[in-house]
Amino acid sequence: xxxxxxxxxxxxxxxxxxxxxxxxxxxxxxxxxxxxxxxxxxxxxxxxxxxxxxxxxxxxxxxxxxxxxxxxxxxxxxxxxxxxxxxxxxxxxxxxxxxxxxxxxxxxxxxxxxxxxxxxxxxxxxxxxxxxxxxxxxxxxxxxxxxxxxxxxxxxxxxxxxxxxxxxxxxxxxxxxxxxxxxxxxxxxxxxxxxxxxxxxxxxx
DNA sequence: TGTATGATGAACT
DNA sequence: GTTCATCATACAT
Numbered sequence: 001x002x003x004x005x006x007x008x009x010x011x012x013x014x015x016x017x018x019x020x021x022x023x024x025x026x027x028x029x030x031x032x033x034x035x036x037x038x039x040x041x042x043x044x045x046x047x048x049x050x051x052x053x054x055x056x057x058x059x060x061x062x063x064x065x066x067x068x069x070x071x072x073x074x075x076x077x078x079x080x081x082x083x084x085x086x087x088x089x090x091x092x093x094x095x096x097x098x099x100x101x102x103x104x105x106x107x108x109x110x111x112x113x114x115x116x117x118x119x120x121x122x123x124x125x126x127x128x129x130x131x132x133x134x135x136x137x138x139x140x141x142x143x144x145x146x147x148x149x150x151x152x153x154x155x156x157x158x159x160x161x162x163x164x165x166x167x168x169x170x171x172x173x174x175x176x177x178x179x180x181x182x183x184x185x186x187x188x189x190x191x192x193x194x195x196x197x198x199x200x201x202x203x204x205x
Numbered sequence: 206t207g208t209a210t211g212a213t214g215a216a217c218t
Numbered sequence: 219g220t221t222c223a224t225c226a227t228a229c230a231t
Binding site: 090095149 | 206211212213
């Protein structure tokens, strides 16, 4: 046990979408920006996950419910991978796969907060000011609230579909929370018609 | 080959 | 509260 990298406990991402959706609140999403993103290549964006939704295999609202297709193939990878899809002609959404390989369940990341996290070296986000210069200003929460906006700010698109979110050397990865579990509330999920009544959306605070 | 739909966001009233 | 921009995907011809 000599690794200096703080990781998730083994099996964290294969406990099912409902458990993982709650336990991801307070965890950190880390993005290494690629060249051509508007930020210098290698710029790091971070955010504390503040809102999630669970999608289960038996759930009619889940993309995997009607079987595996080219679009949702990444959802059938093992837990800890990314499932990124394009919707409404203009938005990307990013999910964390939460089942064993072949299961088809995931957690949609709906919002992150730019608040610093004590004890973590990645304490802020780099954003270009209006003049184009980089600052250490936190991104306003309004810009990272909503799955489409979150993906736009973090530069997430289909290129990250299937990415390993547990690899700290990768372009997009997760870090465990360092403090106690944050309080949260459960509400119905947003913007779906099928199985719209179940309280599988989890909001920190 | 056609077409309905959608895990959204912005701009309205 | 409502409308709508806009298009990849899935599925029905």
